Amino acid sequence: MKETRITPRITRGNFLRVMGAGAVAGSTLSVLACQPNTNAQQSGGNGGGGGGDAKKLNFYNWSDYVAESTVPGFEKKFDVKVQQDFYSSNEELLAKLQAGGTGYDVIVPSDYMVSIMRKSDVLMKLEKDKIPNMKNLDPDFKGLSYDPNNDYSATYQWGTTGILYNPEIVKGEVTGWDVMWDERYEGKIGMLNDVRETFGASLKRLGYSLNSTDEAELDEAQDELEKQKPLLRGYFGSPEGGDLVVGGDLALAHVFSGDGFSAIAENDKLVYIIPDQGATRWTDNMAIPNGAPNPDLAHKFINYILDAEVGAELSNYTYYGCPNEAAFPMIDEAAKNDETIYPPPEVFEKLEVIEDLGEATKDYERRFTEVKSA
Amino acid sequence: MRGQKSGWSLGLAGLLAPVTLWLGLFFLVPLLLILAYSFGTSGVYGGITLGFNPSNYLKVFDPLYLEIVVRTFVIAAINTLICLLLGYPLAYFIAFKGGRWKTILILMVMVPFWTSFLIRAYAWVVILNGNGVANKTLQFLGITDGPVNLIFTPGAVTLGMAYAYLPFMILPLYAALEKFDPRLKEAAQDLGASKWHTFWRITFPLSMPGVIAGSILVFIPSAGEFVIPNLLGGSRTVLIGNLVQQQFLQARDWAFGSALAMMLAALLLAAILFYVRHVGTDKLEGV
Numbered sequence: 208m209k210e211t212r213i214t215p216r217i218t219r220g221n222f223l224r225v226m227g228a229g230a231v232a233g234s235t236l237s238v239l240a241c242q243p244n245t246n247a248q249q250s251g252g253n254g255g256g257g258g259g260d261a262k263k264l265n266f267y268n269w270s271d272y273v274a275e276s277t278v279p280g281f282e283k284k285f286d287v288k289v290q291q292d293f294y295s296s297n298e299e300l301l302a303k304l305q306a307g308g309t310g311y312d313v314i315v316p317s318d319y320m321v322s323i324m325r326k327s328d329v330l331m332k333l334e335k336d337k338i339p340n341m342k343n344l345d346p347d348f349k350g351l352s353y354d355p356n357n358d359y360s361a362t363y364q365w366g367t368t369g370i371l372y373n374p375e376i377v378k379g380e381v382t383g384w385d386v387m388w389d390e391r392y393e394g395k396i397g398m399l400n401d402v403r404e405t406f407g408a409s410l411k412r413l414g415y416s417l418n419s420t421d422e423a424e425l426d427e428a429q430d431e432l433e434k435q436k437p438l439l440r441g442y443f444g445s446p447e448g449g450d451l452v453v454g455g456d457l458a459l460a461h462v463f464s465g466d467g468f469s470a471i472a473e474n475d476k477l478v479y480i481i482p483d484q485g486a487t488r489w490t491d492n493m494a495i496p497n498g499a500p501n502p503d504l505a506h507k508f509i510n511y512i513l514d515a516e517v518g519a520e521l522s523n524y525t526y527y528g529c530p531n532e533a534a535f536p537m538i539d540e541a542a543k544n545d546e547t548i549y550p551p552p553e554v555f556e557k558l559e560v561i562e563d564l565g566e567a568t569k570d571y572e573r574r575f576t577e578v579k580s581a
Numbered sequence: 582m583r584g585q586k587s588g589w590s591l592g593l594a595g596l597l598a599p600v601t602l603w604l605g606l607f608f609l610v611p612l613l614l615i616l617a618y619s620f621g622t623s624g625v626y627g628g629i630t631l632g633f634n635p636s637n638y639l640k641v642f643d644p645l646y647l648e649i650v651v652r653t654f655v656i657a658a659i660n661t662l663i664c665l666l667l668g669y670p671l672a673y674f675i676a677f678k679g680g681r682w683k684t685i686l687i688l689m690v691m692v693p694f695w696t697s698f699l700i701r702a703y704a705w706v707v708i709l710n711g712n713g714v715a716n717k718t719l720q721f722l723g724i725t726d727g728p729v730n731l732i733f734t735p736g737a738v739t740l741g742m743a744y745a746y747l748p749f750m751i752l753p754l755y756a757a758l759e760k761f762d763p764r765l766k767e768a769a770q771d772l773g774a775s776k777w778h779t780f781w782r783i784t785f786p787l788s789m790p791g792v793i794a795g796s797i798l799v800f801i802p803s804a805g806e807f808v809i810p811n812l813l814g815g816s817r818t819v820l821i822g823n824l825v826q827q828q829f830l831q832a833r834d835w836a837f838g839s840a841l842a843m844m845l846a847a848l849l850l851a852a853i854l855f856y857v858r859h860v861g862t863d864k865l866e867g868v
Contacts, residue, residue: 298830305627327626394730400816402831441733441815456711456732565625572832577645579819580652 262287264504267294267311269491272364274524281511287504304329309498312505318490319403321360322353322563330359331495337506340513347555348490348530352562360492361509362530364522366464367558368404368487369547371449371471371479376458383482384412387459388431393438395458397451400442402575403561404487405432408461411485411559418562420570429574433581442579452477463489464547468526479547485557490530612846618839627833637840646824646841650848653820657803660742664750664799665792667743672754672791673784676761683759690751698745702812705741706732709813733815741813742803749802750795757791758784793860801849821845 266278270293278289292311294300297320304314305327316324324330335341341349341361348362372381377392387396387408398405407417409428419425440457448460449470462470467479493512495505511517518531523539528548535543542548550558564571619637621629640646675686693701708714709732719725731737761784769779807822816823821841828838 301627323626327628397815400811436817439815439817440730441817443815451710454710454712455728456730568625569832569834572827572834573645576649576819576824576827579817580645580648 264289264501264508265292265310265312265499266290266508267292267300267314269293269315270295272315272491272525274520276520277512277517277524280517281508284511285504285507289508301327301329304496309496310500311496312499312501313508314494314496315363315491316360316494318351318353318492318560319563321492321494324494324496325354325359326563329497331497331499331502332358333361333495333509334506337503338510338513340510343513343515343518343531343533345530345532345535351490351560353560354492360494361513363491363493363512364525364527365488365490365530366527367481367547367550368399368407368445368461368463368489369467369479369481370459371452371462371467371477372459373452373455373457373474373477375476381478381480383484384408387461388412388435388438390438392458394440395456396435396439397441397443397448397457397460398435398439399448399461400444402571404461405442406571406575407487407559407561408482409435411482411557414484417485417487417559418564420564420567425570425574429578432578436578436581465525465527467547481547481550481554481558483554483557485554485559488555488558488560490560615839615842618835619843621836621839623834623836625833627835629835634836637836638844640837641840641844649819649821649824650844652818653804653822654848654852656738656742656820657800657806660739660746660803661750661796661800663739663743664747665796668747668750668754668795669792672751672758676755676758677763687752687755690748690755693748699808702741702745702809705737705744705813709737732813733817735814735818738810738814738818741809742806745806745809746799746803749798753794753798754788754791757788757794761787789860793857796856797853800852804849805845 264281264287266289268291273291278291281287282289294303297317300314300316301320301323304311304324321330335357338361341357344357344362348365349357351362354360370381370384370387372386374381376395377386386392387398389396398408403417406425406428409431410417410419410424413424413427413431415421415424415428419428440451443451443460445461445463445466446469448457448462449466451457452460453470453473462479464479464481467477471477471479493509495502495509499505512521513531515531515533516537518529518534519537522529522531522534523537523542526542526548529535529538546554617631618629620633620635621631621637622634623629671690675683675690679686710716711728711732713731715731716725716728719729720727765783765787766779769783770776774782805822807820807826810816810818810820810823819827825838825841825845828834828841832838
């Protein structure tokens with residue numbers, strides 16, 4: 208696996224969530240209404256649903272998240288042009304759609320964001336007869352809680368949130384979340400600056416669901432996080448945590464799998480594990496926003512990505528988990544045998560998708576503020 | 582007696598129109614919007630329903646949030662004091678001893694503004710991390726054996742904040758001291774005052790407008806700061822700025838976020854009024 212091209216997407220970790228937010232809070236409200244478009248796009252992107260060019264697909268995606276052959280293959284097959292634009296956080300994507308910024312045909316929101324987008328009515332219902340390749344999706348990645356009938360989305364790639372560590376500092380076998388509470392590594396541990404992920408880790412360690420809304424369970428998880436805090440160097444974004452392990456400031460970091468693999472690509476002594484008590488399983492999903500200029504082509508594109516061969520090429524490039532069952536035989540052996548990408552069934556069973564909890568989001572947020580103020 | 586007509590003329594109105602429009606559009610309208618939002622009700626998935634809902638303000642008085650308010654103001658006050666202690670001698674030196682280097686020295690104070698603040702903050706991350714210049718230097722000098730934790734500590738936050746806001750203190754101090762008539766010092770010394778006395782009885786009181794202006798310019802942005810605690814402090818503490826940001830981006834509670842922002846603005850206004858009144862309004866004149 209070390210020789211294989213590992214091209215992590217810098218973005219699942221919300222590249223500089225701190226800073227993106229910096230730009231936002233600087234002019235608090237207005238920005239939410241019109242997030243600056245950092246990714247210049249051509250004129251085709253501002254169609255506003257006005258018919259659109261039948262020969263052009265506007266694909267709005269995380270950066271470095273398609274194989275080199277993916278887009279040219281589609282352009283050739285259907286004799287069309289694909290205009291790609293990139294975003295770096297789900298919130299940025301949502302803000303753009305809520306502000307009426309259409310002009311995109313296919314977007315790739317993560318699990319919980321699909322749920323938010325469905326509830327805030329920005330997604331178009333998929334015409335499934337136009338996506339026959341939907342059958343290729345692994346049943347494990349169909350009908351997930353955020354879209355039970357796949358009426359709005361089809362899984363693009365998936366991954367986990369686990370622990371990246373440096374075995375030169377961390378002694379013994381690391382199997383679960385307990386190591387993040389180990390006093391021997393005081394000042395060398397970093398958790399994600401993400402309320403749901405960090406509470407999720409604490410809940411999983413205690414054997415609870417990471418979508419728990421049970422007050423007693425949450426109290427317990429919060430207590431544990433307050434106990435953990437003196438041992439922490441800080442709460443970081445996922446790519447930042449990976450960099451800090453590479454640089455030696457951290458021995459252990461809570462990261463998204465892609466950032467773990469990119470750290471390993473820089474220093475192959477590092478190890479990424481999926482904790483045995485279970486962890487987050489996240490998915491990114493293709494969807495079509497309301498007002499898409501070219502919904503017909505969008506369906507064709509989704510169908511194309513779900514093709515076995517195309518799907519295999521995609522995952523062989525991204526090195527993320529491939530949700531396409533038909534593509535699986537064509538996945539690189541090294542990746543296929545890597546249990547940190549495709550965990551064994553007994554671990555997979557313990558993975559959970561983060562669900563949007565609606566009102567309870569505020570309760571989580573308040574608890575995280577309490578932890579940080581402790 | 583000649584009747585002094587207040588100087589309203591078409592010309593003046595024409596000159597004021599652009600700035601009025603600017604302030605109205607980009608200051609007043611957003612502020613009123615936040616005020617309106619702060620009485621609204623947040624939707625579960627973002628967005629807001631306007632109305633009259635004072636509960637957002639009641640939430641502000643939660644002890645957890647009050648503690649954050651106090652912490653923020655203490656940090657901002659400490660930073661203001663640090664900037665004053667560092668900035669005053671420097672401004673004094675440039676104003677009185679700068680000679681023909683004055684312009685260049687003042688330019689050097691402003692040079693950092695030529696680069697984006699975020700890039701400069703990241704430079705501190707690079708300097709202070711385990712393999713950074715600071716640690717390497719300490720080891721080279723034999724002061725430490727291995728890397729020590731410099732980055733993501735309260736000290737790093739203090740350093741970063743003082744670094745970021747020091748120029749805002751130096752510039753008004755320099756402006757106040759530069760206008761100072763050196764003959765006053767000579768007169769005081771001729772009348773038998775020691776240097777120490779001259780400074781505290783003559784120079785410092787006359788530089789008060791600069792001290793006040795500089796303190797206000799440093800205190801306000803320090804109280805709203807949230808990037809530095811995240812970048813250099815590892816997000817270990819929450820300040821009001823972080824709290825506001827969280828409400829908008831993570832908790833999707835725009836109404837509460839707006840109420841917090843309004844409260845911060847009101848508290849800052851109160852703090853400044855208190856400060857100015859305490860030290861003397863008249864001293865602000867001349868800045």
